[in-house]
Amino acid sequence: MLSILRNLDRRLIFLMMLLAVAVPILLQSRFPEKPSGLAQAVFDEIEALQPGDRVLLAFDFDPASEGELGPMATSLTYHCAQKELRLYFMALWPVGPQMISNVIQDVIRRDFPHMVYGEDYVDLGFKSGGEGVIKVILTDLRQLYTTDARGTPLNRIPMLEDVTDIRQMDLIVSLSAGTPGTKEWVQYAVTPYPHDLRIVAGCTGIQAPLLYPYIPQQLPGLLGAIKGAAEYEELVMQAYAGEDPPARYAEARRRMGPQLVAHVLMILLIIAGNVVYFTEQKRGRR
Amino acid sequence: MQRSTMLWTLVMVVAAAFLIGRTLQGEGGRGSAYVRVVPRAVDEDHPEGRWQGVERVDPAEYWRAQAADPAQTAVRWSPANTVGIWLAALFTLAVLSFLAGDNPVYKVAESILVGVSAAYWMVVGFWEVLVPNLLGKLMPGVIQAWALPGLEAEPDLSYLVPLTLGVLLLWRLAPRGAWIGRWPMAFIIGVFCGLRLVTYIHADFLSQIRNSIVPLVVMNERGFAFWDSVRNVLTVFGMLACLVYFFFSIEHRGAVGKCARAGIWVLMITFGAAFGYTVMGRIALLAIRLEFLFDDWLWLIDPNNRRVVDGATALLQSAGIL
């Protein structure tokens, strides 16, 4: 047994990982979700807003992190649309605009067809410069955004008529997979203007631990990795979707199935590796 | 080694044959994509729109439309998108083939990715920033007539500065005089330093100290909150212990050494948690790719009910009419 473990071909480990993720997907296994405090905090921040309030949704991620952040984007947009908030989408990542298009297509146009572009939601598109962009739009939105992503001048967009800078937003929702992302939004927007701006965020697993020092003073709510997405999805669907929510709003909770099996596999692999190590150590000492 | 490579290649070939066979058998249509024709620029003179665009739709929508009116053309099969799905599946498998070892198929996929992503960034930078924010500021009339009919701006010559710096930056590509590229690089570095100097002190130094000033004895409406107090004490002293460990100007011996060791433990717990979260993230990324293969390509699963149709449509479908 030990010799099998010692000589375990790494491709066999790959195969195990593939099966650990693939089988639960094929079986479509689902598990119950119990929302944690931080997911509840994100939900409560959005819940506290009034219809017509302005929310800036910064989509700073790309397809490489869509597995984690895509479901968050879907349920955050759904929640904001249910609350009848005015949505201002923007991106600091070049691929971010595609992520914005995805939620506009999959959430707003499918389930909220009454929402009017320019009155209820607007896509400001991408601007390069990361923190440089945040710095500018904090004091003057129009210097950088002459038109929206569709080429319409800002002063012809009703929901932007009286918006001069993003300090007028009632909440910033940052979805981030790295730099620039939530960290920059906290550093450059929220920290200097704590009385004007509030932020909640969703981020990848890699980023989540790095953002904890900002909680709760600078960042009241955070959805970390796919688990955070699943918890928030559960909260939003319980509150708004009724008995039979559309299947696409179960994406994060569905993905917790492969997550569980793969995590258990990881633990078993670590234990197996340690068994080999300590047995060999023992033999060596003898 | 060669034998095992052969074995794995065989496994791959069998798997590929199975997948292709599985795809070709049965009700057909696997990996197919459908689009809906969308009228654009609709007005009184053009109720059908001046021209038409397309939108991806679920297969179920196509089947429903066909069941209602077999002659309809508003929702139709899309050869371009179907080829796209197959290509995406092949790209996914090509990248996964790296697990069996480096191979030409993976290298081709990697080379394509490098080329496509560099060009993607350039195109996005050009249309979303350079056209509206540089050219549109310098010669708004030209840009309005050409690409941004909605642009309303007066020429702003201050944008000659970023234009000049940009030209100097691109000079780095020239065989001679690349040193001139240091000027815009110096500007970029200077801006980074200017932005970060104050912000890091404000958000990551002073604010973190302020965030750490919390009551060590927490009282709530029910009196002394033991666990909240323990949490606060551990957070504050954990952070201080880590800082002691980072402080290398004094030798880590005696009480300082013990404190630094506690700091290492806190850091190890931090790294352990980071590892756990990293694993979680990576698995989620794998899950979405496998979902694509099983759902969009092979139609083995249908988690979003994209191919769920009513009984009558299903009947027509099984009879091979749709």
Place this chain on the structure above:
Amino acid sequence: MKRTIPFLIASVAGFVLIIAYFVPFAEGWGESVSIWFDVLAAIAFILGGGNLLKNHLQKVSARKPGWAYSAITVAAFALTLFAGLAKLGATPNPQYPASSAWSGAYRETGTVFWWIYEYAFVPLTATIFALLAFYVASAAFRAFRARNTEAALLLGTAFIILLGRTFAGVYLTSWLPDSLYGLRIENLSVDIMRVFVTAGNRAIMIGIALGTAAVSLKILLGVDRSYLGSGDE
């Protein structure tokens, strides 16, 4: 000349932004510098693409080993660039129906650029990142050893997080009575994040902040000019 002017540019740009932070009437200067920076960042994308093209074309023309892959990179680059810049497949902006197709969106569904994004860029980039799931598993088996207390702490925390962030954690310790609620794995994982991860990362954050501020100041004051490279090139 080759080193003094760049230093002055860096210093002036940096200090303008710092002053703008504290002096209200200088806010506009800071804004201008930031906008120039944002535009320059987009030009850097072109520099990146140009550099890639230059290197790969050199490799192809010199027939260096692996030049065929470089040729593929160049072809993919050229095709994507042409599709995007020429807005292939785009239709005019519906708000301005009289305008040409140049006013249309380069990335809307149906354009060639969108097709390349959807069916080449997305699967390739997402799968390359997904590969790491396999390597992290292999590395965990081979390298993650509880050799000493520190390693054991790291490993134990990873276990708690991996279990606590799925239903496995709930399942394994749901038998614990309510008085020991805090010891259930899912709650332990939350507390580890709230307490230890916050403490550890906060200390790291403070260290990085001080380091960043010190390096920035050294650059802006000209104490550190290493970013300008060596002398006469």
